Amino acid sequence: MTSGSSPRHQGRADVPEVVVARLPQYVRILSRLRENNAEVVSSHQLGERLQVTPAQIRKDLSYFGRFGKQGRGYDVVHLLDRLKEILGLNDQWNVAVVGVGRLGKAILSYPGFTPDGFRLVAAFDGDPAVVGQDVAGLIVQPMDKLDEIVQREAISIAIVAVPVDRTQHVIDRLMQCGVQAILNYAPIAPQVLPGVRIRNIDPVLSLQSMTYYLGGEGEI
Amino acid sequence: MTSGSSPRHQGRADVPEVVVARLPQYVRILSRLRENNAEVVSSHQLGERLQVTPAQIRKDLSYFGRFGKQGRGYDVVHLLDRLKEILGLNDQWNVAVVGVGRLGKAILSYPGFTPDGFRLVAAFDGDPAVVGQDVAGLIVQPMDKLDEIVQREAISIAIVAVPVDRTQHVIDRLMQCGVQAILNYAPIAPQVLPGVRIRNIDPVLSLQSMTYYLGGEGEI
DNA sequence: GGATGTGAAGTATTTCACAGCC
DNA sequence: GGCTGTGAAATACTTCACATCC
Structure with missing residues (x-):
């Protein structure tokens, strides 16, 4: 009865709505980081900017895949791209x-x-x-x-x-x-x-x- | 460390923020009911209008006192008045x-x-x-x-x-x-x-x- | 060394269900 | 009979903490 699966993310285990609601914020920060030519960002750095805990960011992202590299963090461009795709922001x-x-x-x-x-x-x-x-x-x-x-x-x-x-x-x-x-x-x-x-x-x-x-x- | 007690509701047990965030919606519905000269409203009726469960409304209100009458419901004017006072909406x-x-x-x-x-x-x-x-x-x-x-x-x-x-x-x-x-x-x-x-x-x-x-x- | 990904633990919030009252 | 008020149960969400990997 939940209408939570679209072509873009079919069959994905149910993602809490609060998590989806936070993704656009991640997109926004990542866009700004890219404008500033940042290449890599850690969950800690993202969390500071957004006033949330690093653990929450890692957990949120883990619903959709494994985007980071241990010891390094997340590739800004790559993570931004994936999140935009997940949210459907690459469509018109x-x-x-x-x-x-x-x-x-x-x-x-x-x-x-x-x-x-x-x-x-x-x-x-x-x-x-x-x-x-x-x-x-x-x-x-x-x-x-x-x-x-x-x-x-x-x-x-x-x-x-x-x-x-x-x-x-x-x-x-x-x-x-x-x-x-x-x-x-x-x-x-x-x-x-x-x-x-x-x-x-x-x-x-x-x-x-x-x-x-x-x-x-x-x-x- | 929480700054959750003001003169208006000093010493009240901590009320979840989500509950406080819902109170203005109750105020709004009650205001409309009063305009329509409704005298009494049940948690079920309120819940229908607000798209929340009756249990949630009763539970929310119970953080602040006992405003209803069993078998009858809530007096619209009285509940409205109390909620406005709790929220500080009677102040300027x-x-x-x-x-x-x-x-x-x-x-x-x-x-x-x-x-x-x-x-x-x-x-x-x-x-x-x-x-x-x-x-x-x-x-x-x-x-x-x-x-x-x-x-x-x-x-x-x-x-x-x-x-x-x-x-x-x-x-x-x-x-x-x-x-x-x-x-x-x-x-x-x-x-x-x-x-x-x-x-x-x-x-x-x-x-x-x-x-x-x-x-x-x-x-x- | 440093950061991710994630089960497990801990909180918070919602819902249930029923005693009590009108 | 109908509806509130509320502990208890259930669910949802966040944080911890650590194995794992770069």
Whole structure:
């Protein structure tokens, strides 16, 4: 029932989700190391940069293979390449933005929001006043073109930035069209079908959980 | 060594961080239930809305007290009130935004980014061209006024939206000024002093960890 | 000497299951 | 009958520690 095996990593023993969630951080650090022409890195050095223990890094990597050399460490270029392949970051992923209000516009316009391998190929909005606008080089499409364009452009990922009371409905429609992964900016935990991935970006929850640890009055 | 006891919840047995991180979600759902005039809610109903098990909700709440009535459930207003108090959301928290580029401007302007209890009281930027601008009713201040204004305005929380290579330095300065909690938007895991809380908002990591679970080619 | 890879040990977190109460 | 509160059991995750190899 777990949908954890794709062509890229078929038959691999189940990898904990927390481990997968850390891999992109490793990719990011390794990319920077490569830019600085570092050839080799140890789990200890990686751990310092990421605030995790060396043992955790070695254990995480061991779910996917043996990438290091004893006494030496990991070859930066090689490990980076393998991790990108494991995560599917060598493929091209077409992404749609749904909801082109203030936030959607910011996402579409933000240069380099989308890293290597992700390409914003379509934008949708339900408001006729917004449809037809050119935002960051894309013409905003009406919602009833969703199915057609998702098919045609082979869109598998959607970034959803619509008002909270529209969010579940929009996500339901996206899933019907075959979208497999959703990055949601609305302050809600939408329900998704089995096999569909969702991540919620919710800065307010982060703020509200930090105050627990702060001293009594904000005003002292 | 753990700095987990503040005046609000002194002497409480250690509460797991994951539990604290879930409380704001409970607050949010309860707020909506109150708006809809619901009087009582069961752990089962809460769990459905939040995609967690009823047992987890009961267990989470049990760290803080006994708020429910057997056979009935939780009084919406009462539980909401208690959770807000536990989280410190009845206090007033003054917040500074550091970095008023594209992203910082969006945060400052976004209506209702800051929920009840949070107030944006100052904005800072290192770029002289930005200093002095009026953004959403705040005059952008230069970085060398940081210490003075953080003291004067009793700022305990900072939202950091500066370029990645400036982030650690800015956060170091904020901590020197006594800032206790940081919401960081740069793609990095900054180091913080013990007792300082940090949350990172990093949509790219979320995107990159979802592709692991998607089928092979993005283009099929 | 120095660093990996990994079973085993140790923690943390979630879920179960049921007594107790309304 | 229905639902909470909670020890106990189960599961998930992290860290240890050391054999192994360069």
